Amino acid sequence: MDSNQVKLYDTTLRDGTQGEDINFSVEDKILIAKKLDEIGIHYIEGGWPGSNPKDLQFFQEIQSIKLSNAKIVAFGSTCRPGLKPEEDSNIRALIDSGTQTVTLFGKSWDLHVTEALNINLEQNLKIIYDSIQYLKSHVSEVIFDAEHFFDGFKNNPQYSLETLKAAQEAKADWIVLCDTNGGTLAYEIQSIIKEVKRKISIPLGIHVHNDTEMAVANSILAVKEGVRLVQGTINGYGERCGNANLCSIIPTLKIKMGIDCISDEQLKKITEVSRFVSELANLPHSKSLPYVGESAFAHKGGVHVSAIRKTPLTYEHIQPERVGNRQRVLISDLSGESNILYKASEFGIDLESKDPNVRKILEQLKQLEHEGFQFEGAEGSFELLMKRALRKHKKFFELLGFRVIVEKKEEDSPPFSEATIMVRVGDQIEHTAAIGNGPVNALDNAIRKALEKFYPELKEVKLLDFKVRILSTKDGTGARTRVLIESGDGKSTWGTVGVSENIIQASWQALVDSIDYKLLKEEDKSESKS
Structure with a gap:
C-alpha cells in the first residue's frame, strides 16, 4: 500500500447508533450509505447482522444498491467460548450477510478476558485465531478490531501484543487498534503505535472514542505514525461521548496533511452529508462543529469582520467553500461598521463606507440589542431595519388595531383564544377574526386571514x-x-x-x-x- 494512502471507515450505521437518542430505520441507513458512498468513504459498516432483525434487513436490501466507492462491512464478535466458529450463530450471520468484508472484534485487554469472558488468556488467543481463520475461508477480507487495545497494552503490553500476533497469524487483512473507553492521551497513542509496528507487519487501523475530547487528535496522530485505516462516524455520533468525527478528520487529512483520501469534489459535499445525517438522526446540527458547523466560518467582532473583508485568511484557516460551507457575518452589539457594510452587500443594498447611514444603522442596532x-x-x-433606515422599505399594510381574548369557561376545559384585527391595505380596510391554539396562534391566524386576500403569496x-x-x-x-x-x-x-x-x-x-x-x-x- 502507498505510504500516503489512507482508507476511511465509517461506523455511523453501527457504532453511531449506540449514541443516546439516535435510532435509524432501515430506510435511513440505506440513504446514509448512499451519501457516504458519494463522498468516497471506502468502508461502510452496516451493522451487526447477528444482533437484531433491522441490521439483517439492511444487509439484505443493500445488496441491490449499486455503490461506486464503498465496500459494505458486516460487524460481529469472535466466536463464543466453548463453541467452534462453524457452530456459532453470530459467525454464521456474518457470512450470510453477503458482504465480502467482515470486521471482527476480539478481546485484547486481559481484564476483559478473565472478568468479562471468564476464560484464560490462552483460550482467548485461540478464539481470535480460529474465528479469523474460519472467516478468511468464506470472505475475501477480514478486519480485526482489537477491542480495548490501548487500555490492555498499558496494563499488560505483552499479552495485548499476543492478541495482535494471533490475528496476524490467522491472516487478518487489517488490525485496528481500539481506544474503546476513550481515555488514552495523544502521546500515549503515538508511543504505543510505535511499539506495535515493531511487532506487527500487516496494515494497522485506528478506532477511538471521545471521552477525553481527544478522538480526532488521536486519529490524526495515529496516521502520522503510519496507521492507514481510520474509523469514525459522521458528526462524531456514538456511545457515551461519541466516536472520532470523520467530518473533522477527513478535511484535516486532505487539506492540512495533503493526504488525498477523497477527491476535491467529494470534500465539497461533506457539510451537506453532515447536516443530512443529523436530520435523519432527528438531532439539531451543532453550529460549533469544526469545518461543517454553521458557525465554523461565522464572524461577529467588528475587528474580525473588518479584516476578513480585506483578506479572509486573517480569521479563516481554510476557504469554507472547500468543505461546502460558507462565510457568515453576524450582527450584534459587538458589530462595527464593517459588519453593516458586509450585510448590506449580502442583502444587495448599495451602501458606501462614508455614508452617514452606516453609523445611524450601527447606533440603532446597538440600542436595540441593549433593549x-x-x-x-x-x-x-x-x-x-436597514431598509427602513435607508427609506427603502415599503409599507405593505397599516395596523388599525387588534384585540386578543383568552376565555376559560370551566375548570377542566381548555382556554378559548380569539383574535380580532383591523388593517388597511391601500384604501381598503379589512376587519376580521380568527381562533387559534393559544393567543399567539390566534393572532397569527387573524393577520394571515386579513392579508391573504390582498397578498395570496402569504x-x-x-x-x-x-x-x-x-x-x-x-x-x-x-x-x-x-x-x-x-x-x-x-x-x-x-x-x-x-x-x-x-x-x-x-x-x-x-x-x-x-x-x-x-x-x-x-x-x-x-x-x-x-
Missing part, C-alpha cells in the same frame, strides 16, 4: 419555529420577553424578532416582520423580472 433584541437568528428583521408561508426567552427573571411575570420566529415558504427560510414586556406584542412584532420580509422578497423578485 433585548437579538439579530443573529433574525436576519430578516435586520434587513428590514399562503406559502409557514411558521417553522417559535422561541420565547425571558430577558430579566428578577421582574417575574412582568419581565421583558424576546420572541424569535423562523418562517419559510418552501424555497427559503428567514428569522424575525420582537421584544416587549407583553408577549403578545413581542410576538406581533416578529410576525409582522416575517410577513413584511416575505412581501419584500416577492416584490424584489417581480422587479428583477421586469
